[in-house]
Amino acid sequence: MSNNSSKPTKVKGMRDFGPKQMARRSYLLSTIKATFTKYGFLPLETPAMENLSVLTGKYGDEGDQLLFKVLNSGDFLAKLDQDPANYTAHTILPKIAEKGLRYDLTVPFARYVVMNRNDLTFPFRRYQIQPVWRADRPQKGRYREFMQCDADVIGTKSLLCEAEIIMMLNEIFNGLELEGYEITINNRQFLTGLSEFLGQPNKESALCVAIDKLEKIGRDKVYEELTIQGFEQSALTKLTPILSIPGDSKAKLAILKKQFSGIASAVTGLKEIQETLDMVEAMSGDLTKVNFDPSLARGLSYYTGTIFEVRMLDGSIGSISGGGRYDDLTGVFGMPDIPGVGISLGIDRIYDVLDKRNLFPPNLEQNTQVLIINFGDENRDFTLSLVKNLRQQNISSELYPDIAKMKKQMTYADKNSIPLVVIAGKQELEEQKVTLKDMFTGNQFASPINEITDTIADYFKR
Amino acid sequence: MSNNSSKPTKVKGMRDFGPKQMARRSYLLSTIKATFTKYGFLPLETPAMENLSVLTGKYGDEGDQLLFKVLNSGDFLAKLDQDPANYTAHTILPKIAEKGLRYDLTVPFARYVVMNRNDLTFPFRRYQIQPVWRADRPQKGRYREFMQCDADVIGTKSLLCEAEIIMMLNEIFNGLELEGYEITINNRQFLTGLSEFLGQPNKESALCVAIDKLEKIGRDKVYEELTIQGFEQSALTKLTPILSIPGDSKAKLAILKKQFSGIASAVTGLKEIQETLDMVEAMSGDLTKVNFDPSLARGLSYYTGTIFEVRMLDGSIGSISGGGRYDDLTGVFGMPDIPGVGISLGIDRIYDVLDKRNLFPPNLEQNTQVLIINFGDENRDFTLSLVKNLRQQNISSELYPDIAKMKKQMTYADKNSIPLVVIAGKQELEEQKVTLKDMFTGNQFASPINEITDTIADYFKR
Numbered sequence: 001m002s003n004n005s006s007k008p009t010k011v012k013g014m015r016d017f018g019p020k021q022m023a024r025r026s027y028l029l030s031t032i033k034a035t036f037t038k039y040g041f042l043p044l045e046t047p048a049m050e051n052l053s054v055l056t057g058k059y060g061d062e063g064d065q066l067l068f069k070v071l072n073s074g075d076f077l078a079k080l081d082q083d084p085a086n087y088t089a090h091t092i093l094p095k096i097a098e099k100g101l102r103y104d105l106t107v108p109f110a111r112y113v114v115m116n117r118n119d120l121t122f123p124f125r126r127y128q129i130q131p132v133w134r135a136d137r138p139q140k141g142r143y144r145e146f147m148q149c150d151a152d153v154i155g156t157k158s159l160l161c162e163a164e165i166i167m168m169l170n171e172i173f174n175g176l177e178l179e180g181y182e183i184t185i186n187n188r189q190f191l192t193g194l195s196e197f198l199g200q201p202n203k204e205s206a207l208c209v210a211i212d213k214l215e216k217i218g219r220d221k222v223y224e225e226l227t228i229q230g231f232e233q234s235a236l237t238k239l240t241p242i243l244s245i246p247g248d249s250k251a252k253l254a255i256l257k258k259q260f261s262g263i264a265s266a267v268t269g270l271k272e273i274q275e276t277l278d279m280v281e282a283m284s285g286d287l288t289k290v291n292f293d294p295s296l297a298r299g300l301s302y303y304t305g306t307i308f309e310v311r312m313l314d315g316s317i318g319s320i321s322g323g324g325r326y327d328d329l330t331g332v333f334g335m336p337d338i339p340g341v342g343i344s345l346g347i348d349r350i351y352d353v354l355d356k357r358n359l360f361p362p363n364l365e366q367n368t369q370v371l372i373i374n375f376g377d378e379n380r381d382f383t384l385s386l387v388k389n390l391r392q393q394n395i396s397s398e399l400y401p402d403i404a405k406m407k408k409q410m411t412y413a414d415k416n417s418i419p420l421v422v423i424a425g426k427q428e429l430e431e432q433k434v435t436l437k438d439m440f441t442g443n444q445f446a447s448p449i450n451e452i453t454d455t456i457a458d459y460f461k462r
Numbered sequence: 463m464s465n466n467s468s469k470p471t472k473v474k475g476m477r478d479f480g481p482k483q484m485a486r487r488s489y490l491l492s493t494i495k496a497t498f499t500k501y502g503f504l505p506l507e508t509p510a511m512e513n514l515s516v517l518t519g520k521y522g523d524e525g526d527q528l529l530f531k532v533l534n535s536g537d538f539l540a541k542l543d544q545d546p547a548n549y550t551a552h553t554i555l556p557k558i559a560e561k562g563l564r565y566d567l568t569v570p571f572a573r574y575v576v577m578n579r580n581d582l583t584f585p586f587r588r589y590q591i592q593p594v595w596r597a598d599r600p601q602k603g604r605y606r607e608f609m610q611c612d613a614d615v616i617g618t619k620s621l622l623c624e625a626e627i628i629m630m631l632n633e634i635f636n637g638l639e640l641e642g643y644e645i646t647i648n649n650r651q652f653l654t655g656l657s658e659f660l661g662q663p664n665k666e667s668a669l670c671v672a673i674d675k676l677e678k679i680g681r682d683k684v685y686e687e688l689t690i691q692g693f694e695q696s697a698l699t700k701l702t703p704i705l706s707i708p709g710d711s712k713a714k715l716a717i718l719k720k721q722f723s724g725i726a727s728a729v730t731g732l733k734e735i736q737e738t739l740d741m742v743e744a745m746s747g748d749l750t751k752v753n754f755d756p757s758l759a760r761g762l763s764y765y766t767g768t769i770f771e772v773r774m775l776d777g778s779i780g781s782i783s784g785g786g787r788y789d790d791l792t793g794v795f796g797m798p799d800i801p802g803v804g805i806s807l808g809i810d811r812i813y814d815v816l817d818k819r820n821l822f823p824p825n826l827e828q829n830t831q832v833l834i835i836n837f838g839d840e841n842r843d844f845t846l847s848l849v850k851n852l853r854q855q856n857i858s859s860e861l862y863p864d865i866a867k868m869k870k871q872m873t874y875a876d877k878n879s880i881p882l883v884v885i886a887g888k889q890e891l892e893e894q895k896v897t898l899k900d901m902f903t904g905n906q907f908a909s910p911i912n913e914i915t916d917t918i919a920d921y922f923k924r
Binding site: 015016018022051066070115133157161380384385387 | 468469470471472473476477478479480481484485488499500501502504505506507508509510511512513515516527528530531532533535536537538539540546547549550551554555558559561563572573574576577578583585587588593595597607615618619620622623629741744745746747795796827828829830842843846847849850853856857858859860861863864873874877878
C-alpha cells in the first residue's frame with residue numbers, strides 16, 4: 001500500500017448512500033417493484049459495461065459525448081498505428097477504448113432481447129433497476145451516476161400496454177402517497193401530423209426537438225429555433241393556439257380531432273390517445289392525473305407512438321418519469337419490427353421530492369434493537385449467551401465490543417437509535433435480575449434473569 | 463440512431479441476469495442481509511467510480527494492472543504536454559484517465575469512513591453489496607464483473623467481532639442449507655512469529671505470499687519460491703511439520719503454543735485465535751466447521767491480525783469467503799490507527815455451489831399468477847375490470863395484450879409458468895359463468911361471473 005496519506009476525494013457528481021438513505025431508497029424501490037410484479041413484469045439485470053459498438057450512435061451526438069469510455073486494459077496504445085503527431089482524441093478513441101458504461105437501460109435491454117430472441121416468449125415484460133452513468137456537468141439534482149428504473153413490454157402493439165403504464169404510474173405514486181403530479185401524454189403520430197399541418201411534413205423531428213424545450217427556454221426561443229429550421233411565420237401563427245389549447249384531455253381531443261380530420265397520421269395519433277384513455281377509464285383508473293398535452297415531444301428519436309412524461313405540478317423539479325412507444329428499437333441490432341413500449345422512473349428525483357415533502361415513513365431504518373452493555377469478564381458468559389439467544393429470536397442485537405465506560409456505551413446506543421439497552425453487571429447477576437432501559441422514554445425496568453429473552457421479545461411485540 | 467444493423471455482442475466476462483437468476487440472487491442476498499441485520503450491520507453503497515488516486519497502490523502491482531480505468535471526458539488528450547513520439551501507455555495514463563471502477567468494497571469503504579469521520583459513531587458496522595470490476599482474463603467461474611458482499615466493523619480491536627464473523631458465516635450457510643464447508647482461521651501475528659521462527663524475522667510478507675499459494679501450486683513450488691526469497695533449507699525443514707500439523711484446532715493450538723512460547727508475536731496470534739474460538743463456544747457456535755490452519759496466509763498486505771477463509775471441502779471451487787483484521791486501513795488516507803475487521807462473501811461462487819447442488823428452493827420466481835384470455839371487444843370491459851380487481855387483491859395478473867388465437871395465448875401462459883388462466887368469451891359472459899383453467903393439472907372449472915375475484919383469491923389461498 002502506498003504511503004501518500006493524502007485526503008481522499010469522491011468522484012464529482014457521484015454519491016455515497018449511508019444507512020438512512022439506503023433504507024429510504026429500499027422503501028422507494030420496493031414500492032415500485034411490488035407494482036411492476038403485480039402487472040406481470042419480471043426483473044432483468046445487464047452488465048455495467050457494454051461494447052462501444054452497442055452504445056455509440058444510439059443517443060445522438062450529445063449522448064455519444066456523455067458516454068463514459070473505459071480504457072482498454074494493458075498496453076492500450078498497442079492498436080494505434082497512425083503517426084503520433086496526428087493523434088486527436090476523436091481519431092484515437094476507437095483504438096484505445098472499446099467499452100463504455102451503460103448510459104441508459106433501454107439500449108442494453110434491446111441488446112439483451114436480440115441476443116436472447118430464441119429463448120424469450122413474446123410479448124416479453126421486464127423491469128430493470130440499475131445505475132447508469134453520464135459524463136454530464138454535475139449540478140443540483142443532476143448526477144453522473146444515478147439509478148434508472150424501467151419497465152418495458154416488447155413484442156406487441158396493443159394500447160393496453162399504454163393504459164397499464166398509466167395505471168402503474170398512478171399506483172406507484174399512490175403507494176408513495178405522492179400528490180400533485182401530472183401524467184402528460186401525447187403521440188408522435190399526432191406530431192407528424194402537426195408538422196404536416198404547419199406546412200413542413202418532413203420536419204417532425206426538428207419540430208419535436210424545438211417544442212421539447214418549451215418549458216425550459218420559453219416560447220420565443222422555441223419559435224426562433226423553428227424559424228431557423230424553416231418554419232414560416234404563418235406556421236408559427238397556426239402553432240400558437242395548438243400549444244395553448246384549453247380544457248381537459250377530452251375537450252382537447254374533441255377540438256383537435258375536428259381540426260386535424262384531414263391529416264391521416266394526426267387522426268391515428270389522436271385515436272390512440274383516445275383509446276388509451278378509454279381503457280384507463282374501463283380499469284377505473286384515475287384520469288384526473290392524466291393530461292393530453294399536444295406540446296409534449298420528448299427528445300429521443302426512437303419513439304414512434306404514445307409518449308409519456310410525469311411532472312410535479314409545482315414545477316419544483318424536472319420530469320420524474322418518461323417513456324413511450326417505439327416500433328423498432330431492436331432494428332439497429334438486426335432484429336426489425338419488434339414494437340414495444342416502456343416507462344422509466346427517475347428514482348433520484350422522486351427520492352428528492354419525497355424527502356422535501358417529508359413523505360418517507362419514519363423508522364424505515366432497520367436499526368439494531370438491543371444493545372447489551374459490556375462489563376468485561378464479569379458478565380461475559382451471560383452476555384454472549386444472551387446476544388446469541390436474542391438473535392435466535394430474530395431480534396437484532398449487539399454486545400458492545402469493548403469494555404468502555406457506561407456513558408460511552410449509552411451514547412453509542414443513543415446515536416444509533418437503539419431502543420433498548422440491557423444492563424447486567426456483577427450486581428445484577430448476583431441478584432439474578434437484569435435492568436432494561438427504554439432509550440426513548442428513559443424508563444428503566446427489571447426482568448428476572450431466566451426470563452430475559454422472553455421479556456425482550458414481549459417488549460418488541462407491543 | 464445509426465443504421466449499421468450488426469449483431470450486438472456482450473462484453474466478455476460479464477453477464478446478463480434474467481428473471482430466474484435474479485430471483486435466485488435475490489434469495490441468496492436476502493438470506494445474507496437478514497443475518498447481517500440481526501448482528502447490527504447497516505447498509506452502505508458507494509459510487510461505481512473512484513478517483514484513481516484513491517484506488518491506485520492499494521492492491522499491489524497486479525491489482526493496479528487489473529483496474530478498469532475510465533477515460534477523461536471530452537478532449538482527453540488536452541492535458542498531454544509531452545512529445546507525442548514519446549507516448550507510452552504508462553506515461554500518458556495519468557493524464558488521460560483520472561477515474562477507475564471499484565476493484566473491491568474495502569478501499570471505497572475506507573474512503574467513506576475517512577470522509578465521514580466526524581459524522582460516524584464508532585464502532586461502525588456496515589455491510590455493502592455491490593458489483594466490482596476487474597480486468598482479469600475471463601475464465602470459468604471468474605468474471606470481470608462480479609458481486610461482492612462485505613461486512614466490516616471499524617473502530618474496535620475486540621475479538622468479539624472475529625467471533626461474530628464466525629457466527630454469521632455459520633448462520634448464513636445454515637440459512638442457505640449449505641453443508642460441506644470449512645471456515646479456516648489463522649492470525650498474521652502468528653505468521654510474523656513463524657517468519658522469526660524460520661530465521662527470517664523481516665520476511666513475513668514474502669512468507670505469506672508464498673504459502674498463500676500452497677493449494678494452488680503445491681509445496682515444492684512454494685519452497686522454491688521461499689528459497690529464492692532467502693529462506694534456507696533448514697528453515698524449510700522446520701516449516702514442513704507446521705504446515706501439516708495434525709488434529710483439530712484445539713490440538714494444533716496446544717502444540718504450537720508450546721513450540722512458539724518464546725516468540726512474542728506468535729504467542730499473541732495464538733492467544734487471539736484461542737480467545738476467538740472460546741467466544742464462539744460461549745455463543746454456542748458450531749466449532750466443528752472451524753479449522754485453525756497455520757498455513758492460511760491470504761494475499762492482501764493490509765491484514766494484521768486474524769484472517770479467515772471459507773472453502774468447500776470437496777475442493778470444487780476456490781474460497782467462497784475471506785477476510786480478516788486490519789489495524790490501519792484508513793492510514794493511507796490520513797486517518798491512522800483505526801482498527802477493524804471484515805469479511806467478504808463471494809456471491810457468484812456461492813451461487814454456483816447452490817446451483818450445482820440443487821439447493822435453491824423451487825418457485826422463487828414471482829411469476830404472474832393469472833392470465834386472462836383476450837377475445838377483443840366482445841369481452842373488453844369485463845376483462846379490463848377483472849384484471850384491475852385482481853391486481854387490487856394483490857394477485858399479479860395479465861390480460862393478454864393482443865387478440866390472438868386461443869392456442870397462442872395458452873402457450874404464453876404455459877411458457878411463463880402462469881398457473882391460472884381465465885376464459886371469459888362471449889358465450890361465458892352470456893351464461894354469466896367464467897371458465898378457469900389450472901395450467902399445472904389441466905383441470906377446468908367454472909365460477910359465477912359475480913364471484914370470480916373471490917374464486918381466484920380463494921384458489922391462491924389453498
